[in-house]
Amino acid sequence: MSGTLLIRLKGLGDIVHLLPAMRMLRETRPDEPLGFLCQKPFGAIVPPDLGVTLFQLPPHASFAETLSLVRRLRRQRYDRLFDLFGNPRTALISLLSGIPFRAGFDYRVRRLAYHATFAPPDPNRHLTHLFGQFLEHFGCGGPLGHPRLSWAAADEARAVSLVRGLDRPLLGINPHTTYPSKAWPLGHYRALADRWHAATGSRVLVFWGPGEEATARALVADLGPARACTHPALTIPEFVALLARTDLFVTADTGPMNIAWALGVPTVALFGPTTRRAVAPRGDQHLVLHHPDLACLECHKEVCPDGACMRELTPDQVWDQIWAKFGATVESWTEAAGRLVPQPGERGTAVGRGPRGPTEAPPTGGVRRRAVFLDRDGTLNPDPGYISRPEDFALFPGVGKELRRLREKGFLLVVVTNQSGVARGKFTPETLAAIHARMTASLGEDGAAPDAIYVCPHHPGYPRTGRPNLCLCRKPAPGLVLRAAEEMGIDLAGSFVVGDRVKDAQMGINAGVRPVLVAQPGVVFPDLPGVAVATSFGGAVDWILSQP
Incomplete structure (x- = not known):
């Protein structure tokens, strides 16, 4: 078996800093086995999607437990070992592992456990980049991103x-x-x-x-x-x-x-x-x-x-x-102290704001946070016209996992949606609440339940009064975004909007938020200054995460 074994026994924060290097190795060597040795229970911080084989040594492990671990490592037959910890125990484990190429830091007598060593020019460099520099020194470098954490x-x-x-x-x-x-x-x-x-x-x-x-x-x-x-x-x-x-x-x-x-x-x-x-x-x-x-x-x-x-x-x-x-x-x-996590069965009733599911997290207050504003129909789920029953609602495949990536980067997730079916009488506010509860539960399965849902239930032609029924929240007006920003403490300049129609982009521009449109198959958007276009929802997420 080929592949790479990384060693960093502890601590938990150091392993967080190592995650970008793990992801880089996984992405540049997708078919190679990747193992990681640390102290138990710190391996639980490693995201499962990295496909890393974990070897966890108990704290204060006995010599017999250490030898048992060595035997497990020898059976894996890795061909590269990088000891990013370098204490006497990990040096001994490296030496006894029998792995053909072993590399570690240039520490005193411990250097004898390795075939090659690395002496960093700046040992106090930010730890994420120090680990990347170590791997690059041995020909395994690549771009490093921000640490991505995950949970079930x-x-x-x-x-x-x-x-x-x-x-x-x-x-x-x-x-x-x-x-x-x-x-x-x-x-x-x-x-x-x-x-x-x-x-x-x-x-x-x-x-x-x-x-x-x-x-x-x-x-x-x-x-x-x-x-x-x-x-x-x-x-x-x-x-x-x-x-x-x-x-x-x-x-x-x-x-x-x-x-x-x-x-x-x-x-x-x-x-x-x-x-x-x-x-x-x-x-x-x-x-x-x-x-x-x-x-x-x-x-x-x-x-x-x-x-x-x-x-x-x-x-x-x-x-x-x-x-x-x-x-x-x-x-x-x-002023927003009333924004609490809803108790089971509660629903928000503010005008222009959508209902929130019973297990949804509250809007984040206080420190200005970046957000991604999300159109609903055609972006998160197929748009067949008017969805008037909860059982008819289904997400596009993979949307929840992509939204999870945004949440892991610290973005708030805020759904902003026109639902004129309420004004037209095609469904009631209670039905819309049930639809959004289903959406929230579905996204929650991927750890991506929205932080808030804002709805415009209006339509300029309904009810029929002989004059337009104008509001400030119907897209492309920026009312939904501006209200969310005020109530949730959102940094608009650092936020984004994802949609599938030009009016979604116009709403973003009107609110001072950077827009990206998802072009569904067969759809061609006009050239719109300041508007990014992606061919998939995942592509839109990639673009957002690439922006400063």
């Missing part, structure tokens, strides 16, 4: 159930670290939660992982139920799905910090003893904070008798920075 529909449903009833905006905090010197003091998190509640009236959601529950629950008890809550024990995919539901995330340098960055959740990352440049979240929507002038920053000590770098980064300083970057939207957040 059941994980999505669990996350939705956990945020049901929480006010927006939802601030997540992670007060835990793998070693003490990286930790921001618990009292600082407590003070930050107080300020958040005073400004927004919302609770903070305290995240935790294995071994951290007692600390999380003690913090929640100290803050009280009006200011904080937490979650039960979660699997890694459930944790990811829940974190994707937050509007802002505050944490020190941790694995969850890297997960939030990968998800596109605006992240406030607090740094002290570790190197910011190597792992800090990149992008304008994130905030990286550290002590302003300590000479000992980035010392890499796991235990520090002083701890000034984190202790002297005060809650007031952090809050002031959060307010300066995100505070302009707080008033709109609090």
Whole structure:
């Protein structure tokens, strides 16, 4: 058997940074086996669509367990091994694996376990690109994208159930670290939660992982139920799905910090003893904070008798920075405090806004988020005319999986649709609600339930009154998009609209959103300045993800 084995035992955040390199190897070598060795349970972060064979070593594995793993590796007969961890254990595993070509970092005596080594010119380069540079050095390079995380529909449903009833905006905090010197003091998190509640009236959601529950629950008890809550024990995919539901995330340098960055959740990352440049979240929507002038920053000590770098980064300083970057939207957040996750059986009734399904996630408030506005008929599903029964509604094949790609990049998914059948009397608002519940459930199976559905139920000729019945929401008017942007805190300049008709593109242009049209077979669009055209829905998603 040919193929490649990658090794990175831990931590969870480092493996998130390795995912782009895994995807690059899968895409450039689609027919070759790809294996990955890590510490259990971190392999759960690897998306199943990569087709990676996982080898997970238990924490504190015995020598016998290590030898058993080596025997499994030898049976796979990989022809390349890249040790991207390079501690004594992985060097020994590499040596005993019998793989014909073994490469690792140029670390002291461990280099003897490999046929070739790599000494990075800049060892503090951003970790995603350091891994890519390592593979490129050995002839296995290629383009690297942003980390793409995934989770199952059941994980999505669990996350939705956990945020049901929480006010927006939802601030997540992670007060835990793998070693003490990286930790921001618990009292600082407590003070930050107080300020958040005073400004927004919302609770903070305290995240935790294995071994951290007692600390999380003690913090929640100290803050009280009006200011904080937490979650039960979660699997890694459930944790990811829940974190994707937050509007802002505050944490020190941790694995969850890297997960939030990968998800596109605006992240406030607090740094002290570790190197910011190597792992800090990149992008304008994130905030990286550290002590302003300590000479000992980035010392890499796991235990520090002083701890000034984190202790002297005060809650007031952090809050002031959060307010300066995100505070302009707080008033709109609090005005929209009624936007809660619907309880079972509830339906939205606002004029011009579509019904929301019983398990649909709420619109995201607070920090301005990018969105993809989606036409319904002809774009998400075939358009036979008027769909007047839920059982007649069916999605185009593969649409849910493509929408999932957008969600994993942090986009909100907002359906905007003209449904003049209501005005024409072809179906009732209740029937339309049932149709959209079916659509939401179908997309939810792929983890892509829309964040909101906005509907124009009007038609200029109905009811027949002898004069036009004009509205501001019927496409190509931009009313649906503008209303969604106001209610959900959407960054229009960074958002897109996908449709199948010129009026969809015109709506986008009128609203200041970049449009892309999906040309169904036999359809030719006129040359429209500023409008992209794709030959498939997946092609439209590819185009969106290629844009800055």
